[in-house]
Amino acid sequence: MVIATGIGSMPGDDQPAYDEALRVVLGELAPDRHGLPHLPEVPGRGAIASMTGRGLAVLADLDADLQPAGWRLTGTHGRSGVDHRRARSLLAQDLDALEEQAQGYAGAFKIQVAGPWTLATTVERPRGDKLLADHGARRELAQALAEGLRGHVADVRRRLPGVGRLVVQVDEPALAAVLDGVVPTASGFHRHRTVDLPEASQALEWVLEAIAETDAEPWVHSCASGVPWAMLRKAGARGLSADLATLAAADHDALAEALESGESVALGVVAALDPATRPTDGQLTESVLRWLDMLGLDPDGVGERLLVTPTCGLAGASPGWARRALALARATAAHVAG
Template identity: 60%
Template sequence: MSQVVATGIGSMPGGEPLAAEEENASAFAEALRVVLGELPDLAHLPELPGRGAIASMTGRGAALLAELAADLQPAGWRLTGSPGIDQRRARSLLARDLDTLEELAQEYDGVFKVQLIGPWTMAATVEKPRGDKVLADHGARRELAESLAEGLREHVADLRRRLPAVSELIVQIDEPALPAVLAAQIPTASGYGRHRSIDLPEASAGLARVLGAVTDAGAVPIVHCCAPEFPIELVRGAGARGVAVDLTLVDAVRADQLAEAIEAGERVLLGAVGSTSAGPAATKAQAAERVSRFLDMLGLEPTPAMTITPTCGLAGADATWVRAALRACREAAATF
């Protein structure tokens, strides 16, 4: 294994909301084979949001909620008094994906990564039973984070049983909406106002519940955010043992915070290859140069926990770009 490795952020193209179950199962299996082939040192569980709301980031979160019910409404996911058909479908789809993972990756013995929506992004996208976002209610926010945490404990235990040879399991908590939550930029249900900002102690506590559950279950929690103003210091203080960033969005403040994480030996995922053809080119040389310039700016050397990735998920790319992007990440990592 090279000192620096490569992985993907999570999402990939494939699948259709109205496709037959067998077709979507085949799309997932093909995505998983691509990941296992292109990312032999740090593979990940593919997410195919193209299969519809039950396979989206929020749908996957709904599938793992413990003792909280949800259903899909015209406006999106909403907490309910009892599990709805869409939550049951989301759970069934996740179970089928994990069955496929167990079948195709039974002998995989490297580091493996899975992804799940974070408590603040979920609170910003899921509604309370009577409408408006969970974000608007202190008690509902806490209950949602606790439910996610408990669901994650069970999820990690299930993955450990299915992939007994994995050397290390990483759980990536996706928080693309966290900066907007902290900056009071999440619209209310009417669209005419914004939800009040969450203060930093509560934001940290909500993350800590989820990140702590991952650690307690024997996995490594990291936080991914592909939005500007990623509060790296906050998530590390809440228990994250690594972060995943888009290098094109890293300013001077975030660069210093990343340097601290690298020097602490934490796993740092550096997004250096475009997630679509509109982003940074998918070539080994350009990705390696981008990472080298970043390290030179910080005066740091590569570390074993450093990982090269696309800048974000690959759901918006075509199959050719996906393979090129993952291959560029792997080959760029090997140059170090």
């Protein structure tokens, strides 16, 4: 049975919008409706709810504050800025809402967190410029994220005791840019040096291994092009989440190998933004079936290892389209499953 899930983010700019996003996700992606529900993110609530703010809220033993230029580490443990404390409080508040709305929930569930390389491109060192510029800071950040995820996963399991399969999706939209050496410096006049593949892989290994050690399933998501999918599998990813439109020939091979090895592939086919012409679930089903046929894979053989998703997060969509996108993903998954 092919299933559907969301990438993570949903539209809205206040707490009622978050509560509504949670209701939509738990309803549209219920397990008995071919779905894998997830903890929604509503970044429209501000920096503390952004991908970076959410990631910093999970870190262990590293503190940060919010500057006019963005998030910056404080350099001293125990010196968390007020906005960092607010980010942690908001995450706890959102988990409270999940616990309340999902009472008695049993089945699989997914949570998301920004990956070490995306955080390294969006957080500054105490003295300025991105963490990406400092080898030691990059290493410390990845290890702090790994340790923080152990506690975060335990907290989610405590709140949702009926969850068996727990997926932790590591979001790495900036990974390809890091490897290509195209991330701008703080001044914008230069580019950060390319990070070599072994270092990039090692940082991800720490994070993905920490997830696996909690008996959760580590995935990596990116809707960018040029993502080294084969490297991510070697680093420990047991699920790959991609936008179908961004994939090159070699990417298709890597995803096919993942499916054939019993790992998960989440294929983004539903528009993340309100489209000028809304597709039908029949059209989306055809695109997934063509992809499987190109790879020589039988739809009946992939089962729940294949998931249908929006192409990226839905934060920029209208509330109506966000709900419709998840419904289309679910209907498409059901049709692919036959």
